[in-house]
Amino acid sequence: MTETPAKDSIRPRRGRRDSRPSGDDRERAILATAERLLGGRALDEISIDDLARGAGISRPTFYFYFASKEAVLLSLIDRVVAEADAGSEGRLEELPADPTAHWRSTIDAFFATFRAHRAVTLAAARAHGTNREVQELWARVMENWIRRATAAITAERTRGAAPEGPPARDLAIALTSMNERVLLATFAADQPSLAEPEAVNTLLHIWLNAIYHPPTPPH
Amino acid sequence: MTETPAKDSIRPRRGRRDSRPSGDDRERAILATAERLLGGRALDEISIDDLARGAGISRPTFYFYFASKEAVLLSLIDRVVAEADAGSEGRLEELPADPTAHWRSTIDAFFATFRAHRAVTLAAARAHGTNREVQELWARVMENWIRRATAAITAERTRGAAPEGPPARDLAIALTSMNERVLLATFAADQPSLAEPEAVNTLLHIWLNAIYHPPTPPH
């Protein structure tokens, strides 16, 4: 086991085993089937046979394209992340003329990114506890948001618009974690959760107060 | 299937099938084994055979005591919740003389509750996505914290110490969600996470500012 082909392994592609040509359709069919089925049930309630049949192939053939169900989910997440990154290219980012608008658009973007692929997002969240690779990929995505928020907070502080307070990164981590959890609960329509419009407003209130008010205690 | 015995079903005990006497030790042995093993790996990496052997019984005998692995986890969570409720009986709660101290102690209590059974907490979080019963139980626990926070915020507002702003419950949900996510990341030592001392301080800052500052936007 654990053979090391070492040949043609320029890039460790998540999906197909090695070469390039067609049969690509099959791969896409598997991904499409997975995303479709994830709309209805969790990944562990979907068998590899379901995925294979959905793509019109047999179970062993599935393994020609993906090493496991989890690898399929990883591919799906990759695509979402890539789409999101592409979409956020054109973000303003450098316009703190109206800070409130800036932060609102950041939070909106966070929701928009994951709303476009709600099923994949929820599946990723579920797999987060189980699967190390999903964990790492998700961590990279969050790290991205955290870094942007940290930079923005720091910028506001050096500009004099925001007071000093807890380390910018600590603040960014806590606030982004909040966004993540609230978003997940909202998408899953969990018991104690906020519907989307209120969610964004409430989160925005918390972000603004956390960033723009000094840590002065109440009377 | 789904027979309804209706006899002796006064209380739907989570654990043993029906009667009362000893053999209790076995049940406790299973629970102890489960908590021990959860310290090292996730629930789906633990087989029923592991649980049974750990408790010194055979696999079929396990089913005499619990309907599934998940039922064991549920029992474990029940115990943590019961302990936590018992422990929070003596909480001050009615002393807003020093609001900062009040909120700090609330956040500390949140961490302390789950730190005592870190492994069970993490297992519960992992199972949250998969298992409906865990979901409901966890929701009840969170609802509890949310209700207390909502009441406290409302009290501070009517007392005039806190300004109006987003609905108290919305605020409580978002802030409690933040605590939950940050706590889980901290316990799991996830990638972007806060170590405990900073975590509590940062969370406290966010709570205080969210509650005691009006939603006035920055300049």
Add this chain to the structure above:
DNA sequence: GAGCTGGTCAACACAGTGTCGAGACGTTTG
């Protein structure tokens, strides 16, 4: 037309779950 490469699948080995039926052991009760 021999040989390579991409693609396919029947059949197998295996791990884990849940159930059934046969008991052992202790306690009422006739």
Add this chain to the structure above:
DNA sequence: CAAACGTCTCGACACTGTGTTGACCAGCTC
């Protein structure tokens, strides 16, 4: 005290899902 009953135990089975092996076909290349 023996028969009947409830608790408790487990060997053996059926089933579901995963991952692998080995044979095979089609097309392309020299």
